Amino acid sequence: MAKVATREAYGKALAQYGADERIIVLDADLSKSTKTDTFRQVYPERHFNMGIAEGNLMCVAAGLASTGKVVFASTFAIFASERACEQIRNSICYPKLNVKVAATHAGLTVGEDGASHQCVEDLGVMRSLPNMVVLSPCDEIETNRAIKAAIEHDGPVYIRLGRLAVEAVHDPDNFEFEIGKGIEVREGNDVTLVATGLMVQESLAAAKILEENGINARVIDMHTIKPVDKDILVKAAKETGFVVTVEEHNIVGGLGSAVCEALSENYPCRVLRIGVEDKFGKSGTPAALLEKYGLNAEAIAKKTMEAMKKK
Amino acid sequence: MDKQKALELKKTATRIRKHIIEQVFSAKSGHPGGSLSCTDILTVLYFDEMRVNPKDPRWADRDRFVLSKGHCAPALYATIALKGFLPEEDLKTFRKIDSYLEGHPSMSYVPGVDMSTGSLGQGISTAVGMALAGKIDNKDYRVYSILGDGELQEGQVWEAAMAAAHYKLDNLTAFVDYNGLQIDGNITDVMNPEPIADKFKAFGWNVIVVEDGHDHAEIKAAIEKAKTVKGQPTMCVCHCIKGKGVSFMENDYSWHGTAPNQEQRDKAIAELDEYLAGLEA
Ligand SMILES: Cc1ncc(C[n+]2csc(CCOP(=O)(O)OP(=O)(O)O)c2C)c(N)n1
Ligand SMILES: [Mg+2]
Numbered sequence: 001m002a003k004v005a006t007r008e009a010y011g012k013a014l015a016q017y018g019a020d021e022r023i024i025v026l027d028a029d030l031s032k033s034t035k036t037d038t039f040r041q042v043y044p045e046r047h048f049n050m051g052i053a054e055g056n057l058m059c060v061a062a063g064l065a066s067t068g069k070v071v072f073a074s075t076f077a078i079f080a081s082e083r084a085c086e087q088i089r090n091s092i093c094y095p096k097l098n099v100k101v102a103a104t105h106a107g108l109t110v111g112e113d114g115a116s117h118q119c120v121e122d123l124g125v126m127r128s129l130p131n132m133v134v135l136s137p138c139d140e141i142e143t144n145r146a147i148k149a150a151i152e153h154d155g156p157v158y159i160r161l162g163r164l165a166v167e168a169v170h171d172p173d174n175f176e177f178e179i180g181k182g183i184e185v186r187e188g189n190d191v192t193l194v195a196t197g198l199m200v201q202e203s204l205a206a207a208k209i210l211e212e213n214g215i216n217a218r219v220i221d222m223h224t225i226k227p228v229d230k231d232i233l234v235k236a237a238k239e240t241g242f243v244v245t246v247e248e249h250n251i252v253g254g255l256g257s258a259v260c261e262a263l264s265e266n267y268p269c270r271v272l273r274i275g276v277e278d279k280f281g282k283s284g285t286p287a288a289l290l291e292k293y294g295l296n297a298e299a300i301a302k303k304t305m306e307a308m309k310k311k
Numbered sequence: 312m313d314k315q316k317a318l319e320l321k322k323t324a325t326r327i328r329k330h331i332i333e334q335v336f337s338a339k340s341g342h343p344g345g346s347l348s349c350t351d352i353l354t355v356l357y358f359d360e361m362r363v364n365p366k367d368p369r370w371a372d373r374d375r376f377v378l379s380k381g382h383c384a385p386a387l388y389a390t391i392a393l394k395g396f397l398p399e400e401d402l403k404t405f406r407k408i409d410s411y412l413e414g415h416p417s418m419s420y421v422p423g424v425d426m427s428t429g430s431l432g433q434g435i436s437t438a439v440g441m442a443l444a445g446k447i448d449n450k451d452y453r454v455y456s457i458l459g460d461g462e463l464q465e466g467q468v469w470e471a472a473m474a475a476a477h478y479k480l481d482n483l484t485a486f487v488d489y490n491g492l493q494i495d496g497n498i499t500d501v502m503n504p505e506p507i508a509d510k511f512k513a514f515g516w517n518v519i520v521v522e523d524g525h526d527h528a529e530i531k532a533a534i535e536k537a538k539t540v541k542g543q544p545t546m547c548v549c550h551c552i553k554g555k556g557v558s559f560m561e562n563d564y565s566w567h568g569t570a571p572n573q574e575q576r577d578k579a580i581a582e583l584d585e586y587l588a589g590l591e592a
Binding site: 055115 | 341428493
């Protein structure tokens with residue numbers, strides 16, 4: 001099957017669900033990159049370019065939402081979650097308005113644009129805002145359903161999307177998505193890899209390498225970072241005894257932190273956090289970056305095995 | 312400007328343009344349009360104005376430059392390479408995994424880069440900070456910055472404009488690369504920032520309109536004029552052509568962030584070489 005970027009899936013989903021006249025889409029001079037352009041082609045009268053002005057964009061979204069609109073506010077993750085962070089906090093989250101911040105170009109796989117554009121802090125920042133739901137889908141169908149769920153959810157949602165085309169993980173004909181419910185995508189009882197976004201694909205590939213080394217890894221697609229699925233984590237901790245989190249994000253604040261919080265309060269268990277080790281990114285191809293930062297399948301398998309030896 | 316100097320600057324600008332094309336081509340990504348657009352401003356600044364020392368990039372008394380529209384890093388890297396801050400051959404490593412030449416300028420890695428930029432609207436504020444420090448420390452260095460016209464849509468630009476006028480930063484001279492285009496199209500269609508010159512005037516700036524932002528003598532004259540103004544920062548609103556110097560890139564926003572393929576690269580380099588040969592003849 002052809003690879004599809006989650007930003008691409010987002011644009012298509014907006015066009016697909018766009019008949020709902022409450023939906024308004026805002027962009028900040030990046031509509032061809034964020035793919036809100038796909039929605040504009042079908043519903044030009046409900047797409048507004050706000051120019052290069054992300055702080056204003058978020059508050060305009062809040063005002064629109066206060067009248068009953070469902071607003072998708074899109075730009076790159078770095079500008080959405082960090083430049084316009086306080087606007088999101090005070091004008092969207094505090095009044096619990098129906099704004100869906102759909103942020104593309106998250107993570108290192110932005111590639112050559114480099115550190116200034118590679119957002120590896122958004123999950124942590126957005127997760128710490130009261131009333132915010134944080135989603136991080138891994139493939140086309142999951143993105144489609146995440147967008148649908150975001151429309152149905154009453155309140156703010158942050159959706160983390162990627163630039164890079166990725167393989168499908170889920171079977172589109174047999175897929176159920178519920179906010180806050182992680183999905184076991186591979187069975188196993190020796191260790192659990194809890195991954196999000198395109199690290200789900202890398203973790204599944206890592207699980208194959210682990211299998212060749214006699215280790216049977218469970219893999220969980222944690223598409224909702226907040227509220228995080230405690231039940232699936234506790235079950236994994238009980239049954240496999242060791243949890244590894246894998247994210248294209250700083251190991252501080254994101255999925256790894258959410259998993260540690262849930263487990264330490266409910267079923268303390270050893271956790272290894274794999275992610276960007278509290279550093280900035282840099283320019284390079286996505287593949288070269290995943291290798292350099294130790295986030296490809298080989299690195300995930302290696303780090304997991306090393307940690308298991310120390311157990 | 313004497314003839315010899317004028318000719319030298321034209322040659323330098325053309326060499327910078329060639330390096331822009333080569334960097335973006337070898338990286339297979341980057342921003343040729345806006346880089347070619349601001350090349351002549353950078354040329355005049357670094358080769359006919361700024362007090363800098365490539366042997367001592369962090370010299371405390373140097374003039375400073377902030378590329379507020381940081382996506383035009385290829386233009387800045389080529390300029391400071393020709394000036395002697397870094398080896399010209401390093402330019403081809405632009406945007407590669409083991410290179411120090413990041414997609415957007417980083418002051419931590421690149422000698423001659425005075426501020427890390429890439430997030431639009433922030434650079435001009437940092438330039439205000441540098442100019443304010445010059446006043447605090449009683450130093451005579453000057454601070455320069457280039458903004459995009461789309462960048463003016465960021466509210467922060469106007470916060471910076473207010474602060475610069477409030478603190479009477481006459482040691483700050485900024486340039487708007489007024490090429491009329493941003494990513495999604497014409498600036499007036501996306502989010503109209505006009506009237507640009509009047510807005511800066513209203514914010515308390517001395518404003519100079521540079522009718523041809525590719526005319527080195529006119530750019531130099533604006534810089535000289537700015538130095539005579541007391542108590543006000545100066546904004547030079549420079550009419551520029553996005554993609555200037557490469558015929559098929561000129562005035563076409565699709566070249567904002569697209570790299571040329573081999574054939575396009577060859578055509579661009581041939582055009583620039585021909586122009587350079589004409590200058591050298
Ligand atoms: C805060 C921020 N928002 C969005 C972007 C993405 N972006 C990069 S260049 C650009 C368009 C800039 O247009 P303009 O300022 O006119 O630059 P130029 O035409 O000189 O290239 C945008 C939106 C960014 N770098 N920073
Ligand atoms: Mg422009």
